[in-house]
Amino acid sequence: MKPAVARSDRNRRVVEFPHVQFKLLSLAKPTSRQKAVVDGLGKEKLIEMYRKMLEIRFFEQRAEQMYQQRKIGGFLHVYMGEEAVATGILAAIDKDDYVVTSYRDHGVALALGIPPGALMAELFGKVTGVCGGKGGSMHFYSKEKNLLGGHGIVGGQIPIGLGAAFRAKYMGTKQVSVIFFGDGAINQGVFHEAANMAALWNLPAIFVVENNLYGMGTSVSRSTAVSNMAVRAASYDMEGLQVDGMNLLETYGVMKEVVDKRRRDPCPILIEAKTYRYRGHSISDPGNYRSKEEIANYRTADPIAQVKKFLNDLGWMDDAAAKAMDKEVRQEILDAVEFAEESPDPDPAARDRHVFVP
Numbered sequence: 001m002k003p004a005v006a007r008s009d010r011n012r013r014v015v016e017f018p019h020v021q022f023k024l025l026s027l028a029k030p031t032s033r034q035k036a037v038v039d040g041l042g043k044e045k046l047i048e049m050y051r052k053m054l055e056i057r058f059f060e061q062r063a064e065q066m067y068q069q070r071k072i073g074g075f076l077h078v079y080m081g082e083e084a085v086a087t088g089i090l091a092a093i094d095k096d097d098y099v100v101t102s103y104r105d106h107g108v109a110l111a112l113g114i115p116p117g118a119l120m121a122e123l124f125g126k127v128t129g130v131c132g133g134k135g136g137s138m139h140f141y142s143k144e145k146n147l148l149g150g151h152g153i154v155g156g157q158i159p160i161g162l163g164a165a166f167r168a169k170y171m172g173t174k175q176v177s178v179i180f181f182g183d184g185a186i187n188q189g190v191f192h193e194a195a196n197m198a199a200l201w202n203l204p205a206i207f208v209v210e211n212n213l214y215g216m217g218t219s220v221s222r223s224t225a226v227s228n229m230a231v232r233a234a235s236y237d238m239e240g241l242q243v244d245g246m247n248l249l250e251t252y253g254v255m256k257e258v259v260d261k262r263r264r265d266p267c268p269i270l271i272e273a274k275t276y277r278y279r280g281h282s283i284s285d286p287g288n289y290r291s292k293e294e295i296a297n298y299r300t301a302d303p304i305a306q307v308k309k310f311l312n313d314l315g316w317m318d319d320a321a322a323k324a325m326d327k328e329v330r331q332e333i334l335d336a337v338e339f340a341e342e343s344p345d346p347d348p349a350a351r352d353r354h355v356f357v358p
């Protein structure tokens with residue numbers, strides 16, 4: 001496979017995705033659209049989004065450590081590297097919109113504002129977890145946040161999100177349904193069935209394919225006939241667009257426009273977020289199918305480091321403030337671990353409660 005290449009342009013770093021030629025837009029020299037996005041957001045909200053990305057990163061670093069210490073069992077698929085996708089996309093929706101995602105769900109849950117303690121406790125299998133300790137890493141849910149779940153079946157979440165979009169249209173609410181799934185899931189029949197229905201009935205379904213270039217161990221170039229997934233929208237007469245998923249201002253800016261339009265006039269869209277996962281598919285994947293150089297290369301476009309530098313350049317967050325925030329968020333995650341450790345196990349007598357048997 002042709003490796004990705006990073007090279008310095010005059011003012012911006014360009015990272016080319018293999019086979020895609022999609023250019024990541026560095027924040028080093030903001031475009032006029034990025035400037036407009038910053039003006040709309042304002043200092044406080046942008047810093048809050050930066051903090052959210054830190055929270056996701058530190059939560060997962062700590063979760064990996066807890067897994068190694070065998071405090072967490074089962075699967076663990078981390079989102080590291082993809083933080084700007086969930087953070088930007090979900091900062092642009094309202095509280096009562098619907099969200100559904102795959103098993104790589106930590107970033108989405110944290111971006112929605114679910115407290116890290118309740119999520120860490122879920123990883124630990126404790127009764128204080130978001131699913132009472134019965135769901136684990138792949139199955140974060142929140143009725144309060146309209147998070148319709150993390151789902152372990154590849155593509156299984158897509159028709160669920162479609163159902164939520166149908167409800168919104170049928171009831172005449174202005175809600176949208178955000179459906180995250182991976183590049184592997186876009187080849188599942190269920191995506192195509194859902195896309196067809198969404199287009200046919202003009203449903204406010206926002207399909208977000210997180211193209212991190214790999215499925216479980218297979219690269220997109222080995223599994224997918226097209227390198228630009230957004231083009232698949234055309235099959236359903238639906239709008240399709242690509243966004244730099246390593247760039248918070250791009251994910252937020254694009255999503256804001258997309259959502260505003262759908263509140264006025266419900267219709268579906270396919271957004272392809274170009275991104276990269278730093279870790280293996282799951283914690284047990286050594287990732288032998290890609291090189292260290294490739295990973296290091298994508299890390300040069302790290303979504304968190306980009307925003308940090310950007311805030312510094314704006315004079316909105318100096319090194320001391322960044323350091324203080326780092327410390328504060330790390331402590332918040334340590335508190336979450338402590339909460340999880342100290343929480344009780346579920347009652348064995350409740351084993352069959354909440355288990356649906358058709």
Ligand SMILES: Cc1ncc(C[n+]2csc(CCOP(=O)(O)OP(=O)(O)O)c2C)c(N)n1
Nearest residue numbers: 104152153154182183184185212214215216
């Ligand atoms: C229906 C189904 N087939 C296969 C699997 C095994 N499996 C789990 S994750 C995965 C890869 C999915 O990759 P992608 O959609 O790109 O998501 P990512 O892990 O990159 O976020 C596969 C094949 C599964 N869970 N469900």
Ligand SMILES: [Mg+2]
Nearest residue numbers: 182183214215
């Ligand atoms: Mg993938």
